[in-house]
Amino acid sequence: MTGPFSACGVITLLTDFGLSDPFVGVMTGAILSRYRAARVVDLCHGIQAQAIGEAAFWLERCYSWFPPGSVHVAVIDPGVGSARRILAAALHGHCFVVPDNGLLSPGLIAAPGATVASVDLLRFGITAPSATFHGRDVFAPVAAALASGAVTVPECGPDAEPLPCALRPPRRTDRGFAGEIVTVDRFGNLISNLDASLLVPSTTALQLGEHVVPLHRTYSDVRSGALLALVNAFGVLEVAERDGSAARRLGLGRGAHIELIAPGTER
Amino acid sequence: MTGPFSACGVITLLTDFGLSDPFVGVMTGAILSRYRAARVVDLCHGIQAQAIGEAAFWLERCYSWFPPGSVHVAVIDPGVGSARRILAAALHGHCFVVPDNGLLSPGLIAAPGATVASVDLLRFGITAPSATFHGRDVFAPVAAALASGAVTVPECGPDAEPLPCALRPPRRTDRGFAGEIVTVDRFGNLISNLDASLLVPSTTALQLGEHVVPLHRTYSDVRSGALLALVNAFGVLEVAERDGSAARRLGLGRGAHIELIAPGTER
């Protein structure tokens, strides 16, 4: 869906706060204190501490599964307390509220009709937020105002150009495309930034470190314990071990080099 | 409550997805995209990866604490992407949506008037789900349709006989009943599949590995640091250490042998 943003009351939260402390609960309370009918959904709070690129990846790949009119808040914010800007963006019928540190991917910003504003906190009556918890003191009230329809993105503040995305794009190589492992899920699947659109019909394998991993459609296409690469449900290439953990098996994790390779170019 | 299923809008989610990734959040978004008023409750996402028996145990022991008319979705699904069936079941006024891999216990299926259907995905307009994330692409839309009252279980597809339950039942021994530790909770309590109904008045102890553990009513019946067995709040026998972790103390966990024994038969 493209078109203007029309709030539906849903607010999703994506943070590196974890769930062992009450930070997410208090942020939710701050939202409810301003907008009692908000529907708050925890998208994920397990982003690695300060891993802006990982969060940018999930934000771009997840938002469209929520109803149009949702407000997506991402608080991975090493600069909390400094003068970094807060951005509000409307695009594809959704809204995003983030610190300006690379959380918005180029694909999002380039959406037709996308609007990005630098949030003027005074317009929200925010004059003295705490120095350490802007999730509660800044992002919650801004998200509540946008999700309730009380304000629109252009009303948040002046137009703004976001800082470049923290998620590095894949680059072309003489063998195909090179990217990196962006995140590792609970099952030990190694998830890359290589979009399925980079595949060509002749592609049959990936190179991950010193391993050449064959490409299949799904886990059950190989025997238990075998390694495979596949296009996962978020449209990117991942390396998995059927019924096991590829991360443990290969000793690899976030940041590992991965390359889509043409047949016969294995090393 | 027995009787036909009448949807109340509550959907519970039981998975082995964990909470470190956005899978649960996205599944919730997919539900809300189809049924905006759904009340989604996270029953538990900490099931051990692919531990179908553990999930079957909790599903059977937990569902009745939710309002009649709830839809309970369990996604522990090593066969995702293969041809395994999806089941929808209505029983005791509740509804269940699961892969057909042993998640439904005999006690559930045997409920008077229980109805089980093999879900025909085409009836839900699901033609090309991803190969790896049926929680989002299959279970979410089916649960949304059932929880909103848009479809009934018989309308989901043809009648089906579920595969046998993955949770092994206790067996009779010459000393009493033998079972196993099904799950270990955060406190290190060792929770078995031995139902309280297997106790006889003369039972005063359990054998767990080489340990004979006395049976008590509650934790505070013994001094701090002592081991005890008790009937827990889910109606099964568990072994605990007061103010400590029985799992760490005994070095035991899931799968450990446990036996209800008659007095004088300790080994």
Place this chain on the structure above:
Amino acid sequence: MTGPFSACGVITLLTDFGLSDPFVGVMTGAILSRYRAARVVDLCHGIQAQAIGEAAFWLERCYSWFPPGSVHVAVIDPGVGSARRILAAALHGHCFVVPDNGLLSPGLIAAPGATVASVDLLRFGITAPSATFHGRDVFAPVAAALASGAVTVPECGPDAEPLPCALRPPRRTDRGFAGEIVTVDRFGNLISNLDASLLVPSTTALQLGEHVVPLHRTYSDVRSGALLALVNAFGVLEVAERDGSAARRLGLGRGAHIELIAPGTER
């Protein structure tokens, strides 16, 4: 906000249950079974097992971020199954439901007009709760009744005087004030029970173990990797390492001694 408690339907849950088991989910189900419109928010379930002082700290520092009329349930309850009392309290427009084991801080109890009742379970029809899971069998129905407005705190039972708070207060020393580290957050920040009100204009440092840590306003006031003390968003002093973990760096955690010191009294 002071004044009488007027229920708004929000129930917050603070426990040491963790999220790896279905205990929180089932407790939520028990609430919804009695009060279908309840708005249940997970404040935090990562309190250390049986850490009453840590929970008392967070309860006092977090409740006011929720809407007036919220019911705050804290279940850190080593005495479950024993004869310990259940308390319901109304103060500052909020309601609290806790076991009587030190979860209510002196600051809460001293609120003008605060009312504390010892809950008479028979008035709620609770005659035979399980011995091990009062979150589900006692706290859930009491909270549902209070949050729906069906009962008031004085109707819960006779007036009661809570047991002393498990969170020790700071004490005056010849150098300033001494307290302790109450909790450590996901980022490794060491959070103390020293309230910002104990600071005097001449304070420039804290002593934590053998380390003298300079006081700043926010993380970004120091270079990456530097230690600092600051007043955090909950109004207490915390020790942090910018872009790192102070807990790991210093090898310190819960219970560590921390002291606000006058200039020139470092050791």
